[in-house]
Amino acid sequence: MQDGSTGVDLAQVVMSAAVGLAVTDLRGRLLRLNDAFAELLHRSVDDLQGRATAEVLSSPEGAHDVDGTVEQLLQGIPTVTGDVLVHRRDGSVLRGQTLSSLATTGAGTSVVLLQLLDAGTRGRRRPVGDHDALTHLRSRSAVLADLTTRLPARSGLVGVLTCDLDRFRVVNESLGHRVGDEVLVGVARRLLAGVRCGDVVGRLGDDEFVVVLGGLTDVAEAVDVAHRLTRSLAAPLEIEGTDGPREIRCAVSTGLVVVDLGAPPCPKAGPGVPALDAAALLRDANTALDAAKAAGGGCCRVFTGAMREEVIRRLTVENDLRRALERGELRVHYQPVVRLADHRRTGFEALVRWQHPDRGLLLPAEFLDVAEDCGLVTAIDAVVLEEALDFLVRHPGDRVAVNTSARRLDGTFATAVARGLRRRGLAPERLAVELLETSLVSGDATTDGELADLARLGVAVLLDDFGTGYSALSYLRRLPVSGLKLDRSFVSDLPDDVTSDRIAAAVVGLADSFGLSSICEGVETAAQAAHLAAQGWESAQGFHFGVPAPEESWFPRVGAPVPTVQVSA
Known part of the structure; x- marks a missing residue:
């Protein structure tokens, strides 16, 4: 089973992912699922294989809405988010969140890529509809939650890519916020079309987006994805305006950080190096994004330790300089x-x-x-x-x-x-x-x-x-x-x-x-x-x-x- 646009083996992606992933047909029958998906339900992969998601993701209060989810996906909504309450066979309860998106097999058949998250982690329930209302992408909090679930696995390479539209404010000021919103929706669709199966796409806010790249073979693969997305997003978007179609070009700057979750912590890491967590990864990607903008925009930069040192230096200089003005230095x-x-x-x-x-x-x-x-x-x-x-x-x-x-x-x-x-x-x-x-x-x-x-x-x-x-x-x-x-x-x-x-x-x-x-x-x-x-x-x-x-x-x-x-x- 392959994704027709990228040639990625969906089965391989599903089985190797650190988060709960499954592939279903349009009727909700489980075609493939990984161990993480089965573990969330306290069941085995063999026990779940071939069953209906409405059956396994259910409780007396209701079940996963397969028909409604598929209908929204076929209408063009890139990602559909839902909440489920699952009564497991051992008597425990899973408060879960589902994220569904469409994919295509090598034979041209449409399937649903279903991600299952534990929304009750750390004793709190994730809010319903944890996605961006405009683009229907994952929200900032949902992306951070996804990253957080990957980190404990401590195996494999994970990349975080942040994207920002250069001079997007000019679009809003000259053409209006309605056109600006259409541009953002167009960017979201291109991101979803350009990433690999299993990658997570979210909107951080305003004109800034994020992609979480899992299952990487090496850093070069992440860099290739980053450059491909940068080129794709720079191509003109056709937006319907009051006076007819209008072509809009928005150069995009991207910042990328790639970490090996299986690598041991560096013994020389000083106090300025943050612990490996979701927020730190996002911060490092944004640091690389700032470097791309400083280089003139419309390009990609990969995070390095030297960038972190420069950020710390500049912050230290700024704080000291403010005191210097107060003290007359x-x-x-x-x-x-x-x-x-x-x-x-x-x-x-x-x-x-x-x-x-x-x-x-x-x-x-x-x-x-x-x-x-x-x-x-x-x-x-x-x-x-x-x-x-x-x-x-x-x-x-x-x-x-x-x-x-x-x-x-x-x-x-x-x-x-x-x-x-x-x-x-x-x-x-x-x-x-x-x-x-x-x-x-x-x-x-x-x-x-x-x-x-x-x-x-x-x-x-x-x-x-x-x-x-x-x-x-x-x-x-x-x-x-x-x-x-x-x-x-x-x-x-x-x-x-x-x-x-x-x-x-x-x-x-x-x-x-x-x-x-x-x-x-x-x-x-x-x-x-x-x-x-x-x-x-x-x-x-x-x-x-x-x-x-x-x-x-x-x-x-x-x-x-x-x-x-x-x-x-």
């Missing part, structure tokens, strides 16, 4: 900017550092990515801005540039800058704002408005790391930019690298033609400084002119001993 270091014509200092760039109580001085690369993801970068930018403005008060002859995340341009930034300058009586031209070219969103009205307000205020706007993005020229045409900063990657190989030399020359020529100031980052040698000066660059910063350091290293207090400071790169 952020520091601002200043790197000088010099005029290349005479190497005279013209100002500073303010750079954030974190004086961690245990790890010492941390550079932005060790925490800013986490701050961006968890929304703390705005608070960090605010701290640096206030520190930089106070710096300008203490040193009337200097200028300072501050780095600002594009997220901070939320409609309130220019107002906060104007308020800070006015409160301290500072001239706007003493402050510059640096924005990463790669962080800007082309055509964002709020961002454009903020930059225009800064320009009207008299604060310079510099495009940082220029040349690393894709919309550089359009930004120069559209935004009120005051200057360009050449990314250090184009400076490091000067003056010997011909390609870097041409790029640097082209960018400074572009700045000149637009009437913009030009600054080079990452100048580390006298040869680089001389070469850039000859090209026409106005200013530069880098280790050759000074490393980022605390304010006291540039402006020692009169009469105070020369401080021993910790400078940073």
Whole structure:
């Protein structure tokens, strides 16, 4: 007996499954069943073989509704869930739950794949209809219950696959929730059509689905299923709209975790490694799903221990960073900017550092990515801005540039800058704002408005790391930019690298033609400084002119001993 779409031997699946499974004909006669199914009923396989499910799944209160279940399956409902009360021959009672789905034999005959669960486990009865009302797939709790029943077997490979529709919110917002619901139903049907017999498909919520893969021969089989489902779900769905059929494409990201239930626990597993349970498996699959989305979406990622370590690291950094903002652990270091014509200092760039109580001085690369993801970068930018403005008060002859995340341009930034300058009586031209070219969103009205307000205020706007993005020229045409900063990657190989030399020359020529100031980052040698000066660059910063350091290293207090400071790169 084989499933016609996948070639999987249904009998093999049923007999080897760790949960109670049986195959019946459309009249409810038991064709095949496994030991787990028979054990739930306290009977033998031979005793049950060939009997009617309405007979063996019965009690004086009623029996398994074979006709109603088959009718719903033939109408297209992918999974039908029911509750049964079975009076066993030994006098005990089984409060069970059935999950039925259609399959096809190699001869083209339709059969029912029947799963039986003990809903009375741990002394509680599973609620009636433990399935998703929209897609009729298993609910989150039912999937977790199924996983929980598999784990005690401690044998074989089990995979958990989570799927999430990329940018599904756009479908709901542009076409309405009715169309969105039809998309979700279509995805559910494709999942059921694409999995192997015996696999469990559920909906976790919103646009996130889960597949439990049992009876795996190796990890490659699970990966093959994951890639096949990812490709299948990416194909266009035809949805009936008010103005006729509409084709909708939704890329899907998937995360997969595969565990060997028979493998002994790792003796080196530390406190950060959760015990093997259903919730942990689902969590690991979601971690892999997040990695797929971070890779751009529309792909599959397989969970690794390194992913768990990264999640723990990021969570630790986030928690510590929240405390750092409360305790004032952020520091601002200043790197000088010099005029290349005479190497005279013209100002500073303010750079954030974190004086961690245990790890010492941390550079932005060790925490800013986490701050961006968890929304703390705005608070960090605010701290640096206030520190930089106070710096300008203490040193009337200097200028300072501050780095600002594009997220901070939320409609309130220019107002906060104007308020800070006015409160301290500072001239706007003493402050510059640096924005990463790669962080800007082309055509964002709020961002454009903020930059225009800064320009009207008299604060310079510099495009940082220029040349690393894709919309550089359009930004120069559209935004009120005051200057360009050449990314250090184009400076490091000067003056010997011909390609870097041409790029640097082209960018400074572009700045000149637009009437913009030009600054080079990452100048580390006298040869680089001389070469850039000859090209026409106005200013530069880098280790050759000074490393980022605390304010006291540039402006020692009169009469105070020369401080021993910790400078940073």
